[in-house]
Amino acid sequence: MSSLSLAVRDSATMLRRNLLHARRYPSMTLNLLFTPVMLLLLFVYIFGDTMSAGIGGGADRSAYLAYLVPGILMLTIGGTTIGSAVSVTMDMTEGIMSRFRTMAIHRGSVLIGHVVGSVLQCVMSVVLVGAVAVAIGFRSTDATALEWLAAFGLLVLVSLALTWIAVGMGLSSPNPEAASNNALPLMVLPLLSSAFVPVDAMPGWFRPIAEYQPFTPAIETLRGLLLGSGIGHNGWLAVAWCVGLAVLGYVWSRSLFQRDPK
Amino acid sequence: MPLSVMPMPSSGASGGSSPAAVSAVGLRKSYGDKTVLDGIDLHIPAGSVFALLGPNGAGKTTAVKILSTLVTADGGQARVAGHDLATEAQSVRAAIGVTGQFSAVDGLITGEENMLLMADLHHLSRRAGRRVAAELLERFDLTEAAKKPAATYSGGMKRRLDIAMTLVGSPRIIFLDEPTTGLDPRSRHTMWQIIRELVTGGTTVFLTTQYLEEADELADRIAVLNDGRIAAEGTAEELKRIVPGGHVRLRFTDPAAYQAAASALREATRDDESLALHIPSDGSQRELRSLLDWLDAAGVEADELTLHTPDLDDVFFALTEAAR
Numbered sequence: 001m002s003s004l005s006l007a008v009r010d011s012a013t014m015l016r017r018n019l020l021h022a023r024r025y026p027s028m029t030l031n032l033l034f035t036p037v038m039l040l041l042l043f044v045y046i047f048g049d050t051m052s053a054g055i056g057g058g059a060d061r062s063a064y065l066a067y068l069v070p071g072i073l074m075l076t077i078g079g080t081t082i083g084s085a086v087s088v089t090m091d092m093t094e095g096i097m098s099r100f101r102t103m104a105i106h107r108g109s110v111l112i113g114h115v116v117g118s119v120l121q122c123v124m125s126v127v128l129v130g131a132v133a134v135a136i137g138f139r140s141t142d143a144t145a146l147e148w149l150a151a152f153g154l155l156v157l158v159s160l161a162l163t164w165i166a167v168g169m170g171l172s173s174p175n176p177e178a179a180s181n182n183a184l185p186l187m188v189l190p191l192l193s194s195a196f197v198p199v200d201a202m203p204g205w206f207r208p209i210a211e212y213q214p215f216t217p218a219i220e221t222l223r224g225l226l227l228g229s230g231i232g233h234n235g236w237l238a239v240a241w242c243v244g245l246a247v248l249g250y251v252w253s254r255s256l257f258q259r260d261p262k
Numbered sequence: 263m264p265l266s267v268m269p270m271p272s273s274g275a276s277g278g279s280s281p282a283a284v285s286a287v288g289l290r291k292s293y294g295d296k297t298v299l300d301g302i303d304l305h306i307p308a309g310s311v312f313a314l315l316g317p318n319g320a321g322k323t324t325a326v327k328i329l330s331t332l333v334t335a336d337g338g339q340a341r342v343a344g345h346d347l348a349t350e351a352q353s354v355r356a357a358i359g360v361t362g363q364f365s366a367v368d369g370l371i372t373g374e375e376n377m378l379l380m381a382d383l384h385h386l387s388r389r390a391g392r393r394v395a396a397e398l399l400e401r402f403d404l405t406e407a408a409k410k411p412a413a414t415y416s417g418g419m420k421r422r423l424d425i426a427m428t429l430v431g432s433p434r435i436i437f438l439d440e441p442t443t444g445l446d447p448r449s450r451h452t453m454w455q456i457i458r459e460l461v462t463g464g465t466t467v468f469l470t471t472q473y474l475e476e477a478d479e480l481a482d483r484i485a486v487l488n489d490g491r492i493a494a495e496g497t498a499e500e501l502k503r504i505v506p507g508g509h510v511r512l513r514f515t516d517p518a519a520y521q522a523a524a525s526a527l528r529e530a531t532r533d534d535e536s537l538a539l540h541i542p543s544d545g546s547q548r549e550l551r552s553l554l555d556w557l558d559a560a561g562v563e564a565d566e567l568t569l570h571t572p573d574l575d576d577v578f579f580a581l582t583e584a585a586r
Contacts, residue, residue, distance in 0.1 A: 013382040021370050024411075095366035099427070102330045104356035105383050260333040 014113025071195025088170025164249025359433030369413030418449030
């Protein structure tokens with residue numbers, strides 16, 4: 001068997017294993033959905049009237065819902081990848097990993113299985129949280145099919161980038177609890193972005209933090225694609241951030257995985 | 263990463279009449295400034311059972327990890343199934359099966375799913391995979407539990423599933439790291455039976471153990487590992503011969519009978535406190551019979567007779583003292 005077909009076959013086997021885990025034990029995936037859904041409902045129904053005043057232009061609560069949803073979707077991805085970091089750590093600390101390492105299988109298939117599985121879970125989570133958003137009144141009727149496709153592509157790209165970072169965090173954590181803590185920035189960063197309020201509305205000293213981080217351009221781009229607001233340079237910035245993070249996460253994970261196990 | 267720090271002599275450890283399943287020269291490994299393996303040489307003929315015997319921390323697991331390509335050695339050379347460990351790791355992996363000390367099953371999925379996972383990773387067709395999985399589950403008495411998550415299995419069942427998974431690819435060489443540690447006596451005997459069956463099928467077995475009894479039961483050759491070095495190597499018989507400590511213990515309840523026996527048996531070591539005599543013996547039937555005849559002739563009647571064979575403690579005391 002050629003090394004490429006070996007890689008594909010073994011990675012597919014590992015992916016099936018990860019999806020089986022997720023299907024057999026859905027509680028962790030579902031628990032991670034709780035935070036974005038709760039934040040969505042909280043900010044729309046409890047803080048909605050006040051928050052809508054903050055985004056300017058005499059917006060009402062439904063306008064704030066539209067503003068909020070792209071950020072919530074990005075936060076959903078961040079949260080889901082925390083689960084990926086935890087499951088990578090769990091896998092690495094299990095005896096079965098030693099077995100995989102002593103088998104004549106494609107070396108990277110374990111990680112590829114995790115990455116593809118995680119991206120699929122991210123997409124599924126985004127669909128579920130998106131469905132809640134639509135149920136409470138979110139609409140994106142003006143977007144063209146091409147914009148929808150681009151939005152989907154962006155969500156997948158963000159998922160891939162955050163997943164590789166999460167895999168690195170999982171590989172460098174000694175136990176699942178540590179992995180969950182180490183991966184927390186993936187969920188906290190979106191809170192510090194333009195997800196809830198525009199960057200302009202933030203105190204001056206804080207603006208650079210919100211502005212120069214990966215989530216803000218990604219959220220602004222998604223907002224532009226779904227709602228027709230201006231994207232400007234955010235599109236390229238978002239893609240650059242994603243590619244950069246994905247490559248960084250990949251190289252980091254690879255070097256951690258190739259070390260001798262303890 | 264280069265493994266070959268030391269040049270391998272051309273005649274090497276792979277020379278010899280039978281083809282070697284495992285041969286190693288000068289394997290070394292340290293973690294930090296702690297030397298775990300301090301240059302070990304091995305030569306294991308194909309189709310035999312080899313036991314690496316040693317106490318906790320002797321380096322047994324490290325030796326298995328190196329030979330099974332899990333970790334890289336700091337120095338030395340080794341060939342497993344005819345392939346160089348350093349340069350042909352993937353070919354080595356294709357020939358071996360490993361069951362480590364800690365359960366290497368996926369606890370989240372069922373026993374059957376674990377088996378099918380192995381079949382997929384060995385690139386068996388779906389049908390062949392199902393057949394092999396069903397056969398091995400049956401053979402290891404796991405058919406009934408096949409649909410239950412492996413995490414719910416008992417220690418013995420997990421160990422059996424572990425070995426069943428190792429056998430999916432029909433490996434030529436199997437590494438078993440302390441296969442019976444933590445098992446109850448019945449499971450231990452089941453495991454011994456499994457290992458004997460493997461050897462009958464022509465598989466080479468490399469096992470580690472802390473129990474002399476286990477090495478004695480199973481292995482053709484035994485190497486005693488102590489402090490990262492091989493302190494002695496040979497058959498069980500050869501090892502026992504270098505170890506003193508086998509004796510017959512006669513215990514008396516009546517002090518007068520004890521005194522009488524002690525004066526009759528001059529070569530016995532006295533243990534006045536517990537009224538016991540120790541007579542050196544290799545534990546063979548012949549020697550035991552002649553001893554009993556002699557006791558009868560001398561009119562000695564002990565209240566209790568026990569046979570003490572050399573155990574791991576004896577082996578280690580002997581070997582480590584000899585090294586000093």
